[in-house]
Amino acid sequence: MGTNGTNGNVVYQFEYEQRIRSAFIGAGGHSYRNIYPAFQYAPVDLRAVCDLDGERAATYARMFGAGRAYTDHREMLERERPTAVFVVTSYDPDGHLQAVDLALDCLAAGAHVWMEKPTATSSEEVARLQEAARDAGKVVVTGMKTMFAPAMTRVKELVSAPEFGGPSSISVRYPLSMPAFERRGSLVEMNWFLDCIFHPAAVLLHLMGPLDRISHEWEERTGASVTVMRFESGAIGTLHLTAGESPSSPSSRVEVIGDNANIVVENGNSVTYYRPTPPRAYGRTGSFLVPTESAPLHWEPEYTYGQLYGKNIFYLGYVDEIGYFCDCVTNGTSPELGSLDQAFHILQLFEAYRRAEPGTWTTVKV
Numbered sequence: 242m243g244t245n246g247t248n249g250n251v252v253y254q255f256e257y258e259q260r261i262r263s264a265f266i267g268a269g270g271h272s273y274r275n276i277y278p279a280f281q282y283a284p285v286d287l288r289a290v291c292d293l294d295g296e297r298a299a300t301y302a303r304m305f306g307a308g309r310a311y312t313d314h315r316e317m318l319e320r321e322r323p324t325a326v327f328v329v330t331s332y333d334p335d336g337h338l339q340a341v342d343l344a345l346d347c348l349a350a351g352a353h354v355w356m357e358k359p360t361a362t363s364s365e366e367v368a369r370l371q372e373a374a375r376d377a378g379k380v381v382v383t384g385m386k387t388m389f390a391p392a393m394t395r396v397k398e399l400v401s402a403p404e405f406g407g408p409s410s411i412s413v414r415y416p417l418s419m420p421a422f423e424r425r426g427s428l429v430e431m432n433w434f435l436d437c438i439f440h441p442a443a444v445l446l447h448l449m450g451p452l453d454r455i456s457h458e459w460e461e462r463t464g465a466s467v468t469v470m471r472f473e474s475g476a477i478g479t480l481h482l483t484a485g486e487s488p489s490s491p492s493s494r495v496e497v498i499g500d501n502a503n504i505v506v507e508n509g510n511s512v513t514y515y516r517p518t519p520p521r522a523y524g525r526t527g528s529f530l531v532p533t534e535s536a537p538l539h540w541e542p543e544y545t546y547g548q549l550y551g552k553n554i555f556y557l558g559y560v561d562e563i564g565y566f567c568d569c570v571t572n573g574t575s576p577e578l579g580s581l582d583q584a585f586h587i588l589q590l591f592e593a594y595r596r597a598e599p600g601t602w603t604t605v606k607v
């Protein structure tokens with residue numbers, strides 16, 4: 242995938258002949274750990290960093306190779322005229338997401354935008370971004386990392402192959418607490434849920450397509466929930482948000498079923514593909530070993546060498562999500578992954594949870 246897709250040989254930033262004139266808004270914790278470091282493997286020419294905290298902006302600029310630091314993003318846009326801006330900010334005390342207005346300013350200044358999830362706090366805000374992106378003729382990509390993780394990229398290829406028979410059902414598990422129904426009107430109360438629902442929702446959307454309707458049950462002590470879902474394709478699924486699990490437990494599990502085939506992803510990186518294989522006669526089969534040519538395939542990471550795939554910025558999908566955005570900018574293509582259309586759909590799911598009481602059904606589109 243992409244300029245620097247992890248399916249091929251990885252190109253180092255300084256090896257690219259053409260790099261994208263870029264600026265960054267936000268010098269916080271997540272960007273320090275995972276986004277600026279991913280630029281080592283992307284065609285990004287980081288010119289400037291902006292943060293409300295000038296000292297941090299200057300420190301990040303020095304550390305990550307940008308020439309200038311700013312505390313006012315409008316001044317940075319005016320002076321630097323970046324081709325692309327990366328926005329990794331946070332929430333205002335009232336629960337408002339800072340990135341929406343910042344992204345609108347970047348688009349108005351003629352820059353493409355890469356932004357962290359959540360893209361917005363409502364589908365209406367995403368619609369504003371869609372309109373602004375259309376008017377500016379620029380792309381906006383959200384870092385939906387779970388779609389871009391190399392394991393998930395392979396799962397998508399496998400479920401799309403004719404032998405899988407098309408995804409018919411899915412179960413996804415992810416630890417996340419949902420506030421009580423009466424508290425879901427408050428954006429502040431819903432901040433964390435919004436922040437995290439993007440991770441499992443992006444997997445559901447990527448593998449199964451848009452949702453039609455959902456119904457969820459909710460547990461009072463932990464805020465855990467189980468959602469039953471039906472997709473527009475007719476496929477079905479469950480989302481188990483496992484608040485209350487032990488911090489020592491692997492967090493995610495995805496199982497997608499086709500027709501005579503299924504795939505399990507444990508802990509993000511352990512992938513087992515149970516391939517189509519002939520049925521075994523009940524009471525007449527003496528060996529559990531299916532024919533070798535249709536036996537399960539299993540991938541497990543190797544952690545002995547100093548390989549790139551052992552870095553979390555690779556196996557969690559950060560390098561590929563940024564490489565994908567750079568491809569869109571360089572080639573002038575519209576994003577399909579991490580797109581505003583996908584963000585719109587995820588925000589509609591978020592709104593369905595705010596609207597529908599446990600035990601009731603609601604359509605996701607209104």
Ligand SMILES: NC(=O)c1ccc[n+]([C@@H]2O[C@H](COP(=O)([O-])OP(=O)(O)OC[C@H]3O[C@@H](n4cnc5c(N)ncnc54)[C@H](O)[C@@H]3O)[C@@H](O)[C@H]2O)c1
Pocket residue numbers: 266267268269270271272291292293294297312314329330331339343357358359384386436
């Ligand atoms: N994809 C992932 O795995 C992942 C993981 C963690 C966080 N995140 C996302 O990253 C984002 C940032 O999280 P964080 O924990 O790093 O937050 P943070 O609070 O550490 O960083 C945000 C930074 O943005 C700056 N900022 C806010 N408004 C600004 C403005 N107008 N101009 C310039 N700078 C401004 C703040 O000063 C702060 O330094 C959130 O959207 C979060 O959801 C994603």
